[in-house]
Amino acid sequence: MTDSKLYDGITDLGADAAAAFDIAALDRDFYENPYPVFHALRRHAPVHRLPNGAWFLTRHADLDAAYHDPVLFSSDKTVDFKKTMGDTSLYEHHTTSLVFNDPPGHTRVRKRLAPAFTPRALRALESRVREVVDASLDEVAEMGSFDLLHDFAMKLPIELIGDMLGVPREDRHLLSPWAVAILGGLEADLAPAQRDDAALAVDNFKDYLRWLIAERQKNPLSGEDGEVLSKLVGPDAEGDTLTELELLHNCIFLLNAGHETTANTVTNGVDALLRFPDQLDRLRADPELIVSGVEELLRFESSVQLNNRKLTADAEIGGVAMNKGDYVWLCIGAANRDPAEFPDPDAIDIGRDRNKHLAFGSGIHACAGMSLGRMEIRIALNGFVQRFGQIEPSGTALHHPRARFRGFVDYPVTASV
Numbered sequence: 001m002t003d004s005k006l007y008d009g010i011t012d013l014g015a016d017a018a019a020a021f022d023i024a025a026l027d028r029d030f031y032e033n034p035y036p037v038f039h040a041l042r043r044h045a046p047v048h049r050l051p052n053g054a055w056f057l058t059r060h061a062d063l064d065a066a067y068h069d070p071v072l073f074s075s076d077k078t079v080d081f082k083k084t085m086g087d088t089s090l091y092e093h094h095t096t097s098l099v100f101n102d103p104p105g106h107t108r109v110r111k112r113l114a115p116a117f118t119p120r121a122l123r124a125l126e127s128r129v130r131e132v133v134d135a136s137l138d139e140v141a142e143m144g145s146f147d148l149l150h151d152f153a154m155k156l157p158i159e160l161i162g163d164m165l166g167v168p169r170e171d172r173h174l175l176s177p178w179a180v181a182i183l184g185g186l187e188a189d190l191a192p193a194q195r196d197d198a199a200l201a202v203d204n205f206k207d208y209l210r211w212l213i214a215e216r217q218k219n220p221l222s223g224e225d226g227e228v229l230s231k232l233v234g235p236d237a238e239g240d241t242l243t244e245l246e247l248l249h250n251c252i253f254l255l256n257a258g259h260e261t262t263a264n265t266v267t268n269g270v271d272a273l274l275r276f277p278d279q280l281d282r283l284r285a286d287p288e289l290i291v292s293g294v295e296e297l298l299r300f301e302s303s304v305q306l307n308n309r310k311l312t313a314d315a316e317i318g319g320v321a322m323n324k325g326d327y328v329w330l331c332i333g334a335a336n337r338d339p340a341e342f343p344d345p346d347a348i349d350i351g352r353d354r355n356k357h358l359a360f361g362s363g364i365h366a367c368a369g370m371s372l373g374r375m376e377i378r379i380a381l382n383g384f385v386q387r388f389g390q391i392e393p394s395g396t397a398l399h400h401p402r403a404r405f406r407g408f409v410d411y412p413v414t415a416s417v
């Protein structure tokens with residue numbers, strides 16, 4: 001291997017590029033393809049200090065260790081989000097979500113969510129997933145030319161989370177714009193206008209959920225409808241009750257966490273298969289490969305690229321000393337292309353058999369919805385590539401200019417059987 005060429009055509013940008021990397025100053029090339037930058041960082045500056053003093057980690061082993069030490073690597077963001085979010089409802093939302101809290105607050109909420117994601121609960125949801133996917137496939141088949149992300153991939157998570165929270169069908173169009181605005185509020189270079197849009201979305205979402213909960217209390221739903229919401233309202237078996245804000249913000253978080261992540265994985269996955277047509281043929285010939293195939297696509301184009309932690313004590317990683325209070329970026333996108341963990345990391349092998357990717361994080365904060373997400377992606381992705389024998393991009397698809405979440409702004413395609 002020479003210095004200029006790394007893996008499958010990815011060029012080593014070199015030590016200077018790694019040293020100059022700043023997560024708060026990214027350009028369009030980075031958003032389209034961040035992997036050359038990630039390789040340079042992992043190779044030349046795996047424990048990289050950003051201009052604002054935070055650390056940026058890119059090795060799989062370092063991320064894995066951080067995820068499994070939640071005492072040293074805290075998820076509490078009350079101090080850090082204050083700087084970018086100020087005293088807004090956006091701040092209130094993110095600092096009340098379980099993902100940005102440490103035990104015991106985190107443990108309480110996580111325990112309340114667990115019944116929604118048991119294998120039994122998921123089996124009950126599977127027929128609904130198939131129903132939504134089949135209906136969406138019929139719709140886009142009729143259209144012929146359509147937007148893969150908005151006309152197909154986004155439909156499923158919105159319907160499912162809408163079902164879980166018991167949101168009336170006619171209101172579901174409200175959910176996606178709120179989720180996108182609120183998650184956009186997590187970007188490192190948050191502009192005031194973006195922050196205000198995100199805070200307004202939180203206010204609107206909260207008002208909506210207050211109304212929904214009041215409705216539910218007046219007219220309780222029977223059966224599976226609104227199951228998660230009804231389980232979260234009121235005390236649990238030990239008599240512990242979530243506060244109103246915990247309830248509202250964690251419902252909002254559920255939608256946000258499971259919506260774009262899943263839709264982007266389906267779209268990123270189709271895009272990746274179109275770039276590796278031999279793998280697309282392989283999947284079409286052997287649909288059972290969807291199980292390992294989805295893991296590979298989650299690894300290859302992880303829809304969540306970054307997580308954050310804060311050190312609660314002095315620490316050392318890879319011989320670099322860090323201080324208590326330092327902020328740490330965990331770069332999933334880089335770890336999932338680490339050649340020390342994944343042979344041939346920049347190629348897709350849908351049959352890859354040892355695939356310890358970190359697309360869902362790991363440790364106590366590992367994605368609570370990963371089984372649901374996996375099921376949705378398998379059924380949607382396989383449904384799409386098996387239904388349409390011809391899939392052609394029909395325009396330029398640009399990536400969303402956000403570092404934390406990887407996905408397209410839109411993805412025009414033409415598809416036929």
Ligand code: HEM
Nearest residue numbers: 098099257258261262265304307360361365367368369373
């Ligand atoms: C491809 C789809 C998905 C991806 C890539 C993904 C990714 C992640 C990641 C990386 C984390 C860890 C965050 C951290 O450690 O800081 C996480 C947490 C979480 N995810 Fe997902 N997620 C997906 C789908 C879902 C779905 C469908 C749901 C539920 C409807 C969901 C609910 C959650 C929750 C509740 C947490 C917080 C867990 C905790 O803090 O204990 N996710 N997700």
